[in-house]
Amino acid sequence: MIYIKTDEEMELMRAACDLVSRTLGEVARWVKPGVTTLRLDTIAREFILDNGGKPACLGYGGFPGTLCIEVNETVVHGFPSNYALREGDIVGTDCVVELNGFHGDSCYTFPVGEIDPKVEALLRTTKESLYVGIDAARDGARIGNISNAIQSYCERRGYSVVREMCGHGIGRSMHEDPEVPNYGRKGIGPRLEEGMCIAIEPMINLGSKNIVIERNGWECHTRDRKPSAHYEHTIAITDAEPEILTTFRYIDEALAAGGEEEKAPASEGE
Ligand code: MF3
Numbered sequence: 407m408i409y410i411k412t413d414e415e416m417e418l419m420r421a422a423c424d425l426v427s428r429t430l431g432e433v434a435r436w437v438k439p440g441v442t443t444l445r446l447d448t449i450a451r452e453f454i455l456d457n458g459g460k461p462a463c464l465g466y467g468g469f470p471g472t473l474c475i476e477v478n479e480t481v482v483h484g485f486p487s488n489y490a491l492r493e494g495d496i497v498g499t500d501c502v503v504e505l506n507g508f509h510g511d512s513c514y515t516f517p518v519g520e521i522d523p524k525v526e527a528l529l530r531t532t533k534e535s536l537y538v539g540i541d542a543a544r545d546g547a548r549i550g551n552i553s554n555a556i557q558s559y560c561e562r563r564g565y566s567v568v569r570e571m572c573g574h575g576i577g578r579s580m581h582e583d584p585e586v587p588n589y590g591r592k593g594i595g596p597r598l599e600e601g602m603c604i605a606i607e608p609m610i611n612l613g614s615k616n617i618v619i620e621r622n623g624w625e626c627h628t629r630d631r632k633p634s635a636h637y638e639h640t641i642a643i644t645d646a647e648p649e650i651l652t653t654f655r656y657i658d659e660a661l662a663a664g665g666e667e668e669k670a671p672a673s674e675g676e
């Protein structure tokens with residue numbers, strides 16, 4: 407069932423999406439070599455609770471975290487753990503917040519310190535493909551237009567698209583219809599309509615598209631153990647351009663400020 411949101415419901419979606427965006431902005435300040443992913447998870451959980459929200463992943467089908475943690479070859483649904491991030495890692499933090507009965511869903515993959523330029527390019531392309539997909543999300547178009555836009559953008563650049571997981575409708579539930587695959591043909595699938603909210607989330611691999619699901623039933627990694635990237639926004643279909651309900655603005659601000667702090671000691675010595 408696809409739910410078309412009323413104006414009031416759309417306001418609530420905006421609020422939930424703002425909170426999840428600010429949560430990832432908070433997480434961004436702490437992504438550094440030496441920080442455990444459990445620490446990032448605690449920061450996210452406390453921030454959400456302090457702001458009147460609910461960490462929606464925590465306990466969902468038994469999931470043990472507020473954040474899904476995606477280090478290097480982990481594609482999705484990694485558990486927060488005592489693993490301490492290392493220079494050269496990438497870490498995806500996927501978060502869903504419930505606020506006043508509505509859900510906001512967003513994911514960002516961070517570089518930890520200096521990373522391999524090849525992996526940097528994977529991150530850049532995956533993030534760009536998210537916006538390419540969003541741009542195809544127009545009233546009257548089909549889900550397949552989004553899927554096709556993401557797939558062609560990434561495959562043209564030599565990357566591969568994970569098949570097993572996809573984006574989704576979102577609202578009162580974290581996962582609503584329709585499914586939003588990151589691969590497929592233009593013109594197929596459900597028709598997009600003003601008032602729909604969907605989460606678009608390309609999961610893109612440096613190597614082959616194949617993944618393995620761990621015996622715990624959650625954690626997925628690439629079969630070839632090469633890195634995988636993941637970015638996600640929750641958006642609304644309008645009668646014109648799609649409205650991006652989540653934002654990476656808080657993350658960008660946090661990363662820019664972090665860069666300044668690192669430079670500070672050097673300028674002190676001048
Ligand atoms: N962003 C993920 C998704 O869209 C979050 C779900 S993780 C879970 O499916 F733990 F809650 F399942």
Ligand code: CO
Nearest residue numbers: 511605607638
């Ligand atoms: Co999602």
